[in-house]
Amino acid sequence: MSKSLALEDVTTAGCCAPLSGPQLSEQEAAELAKVFKALADPVRLRLLNLIASQEGGEACVCDLTGPFDLTAPTISHHLKVLRQAGLITGERRGTWVYYRVIPEALTRLSGLFALSAFVDA
């Protein structure tokens, strides 16, 4: 119940038109291309996967460097790119920054690739 309501809300806001739906404007396409550029990196995809799969939906930056053979500044750079693309938020609490995915951003992308319009056609 609650989850379909939430999705409906986002959908009626007009954010989640599928690629098989209305024409993307040049501006919408440019904005989406920026998001996909942020996703077009294996380390950033794995970071997003790690954050999204944490129990409670939140990951401490202190847990995000271990899985990679990369320096902390490099990981921080990738997290910044994901933040700037509107895919995650970061909140400093004490020593560490804690990251969460932005559900609306993922829902929008999921809706973009949804195939319902094919089925209805």
Add this chain to the structure above:
Amino acid sequence: MSKSLALEDVTTAGCCAPLSGPQLSEQEAAELAKVFKALADPVRLRLLNLIASQEGGEACVCDLTGPFDLTAPTISHHLKVLRQAGLITGERRGTWVYYRVIPEALTRLSGLFALSAFVDA
């Protein structure tokens, strides 16, 4: 070789696991990053949108150059990138090539961003 090999590999490895689900392997992340690189271009996103939204799901290349202020070879290049990423197929019939999206590829991406695992958590 098959032009959709990359996405097929990912798909058979675990078809529509969400980012909030199991950990992506380095190889899965690398394959997905290639797909997002193909999507990280406004013209390619608009081409995919045009193809996906055609009645019957099929677009003649002859209808894909008009909406853009680009040369036919440039459009062909972008279509080739989408084909190589496993997002569309192209079939020559007579004078023209006809393009379709690959539904499994879009479903895979839609599932990647699906939020069910957040709601269930």
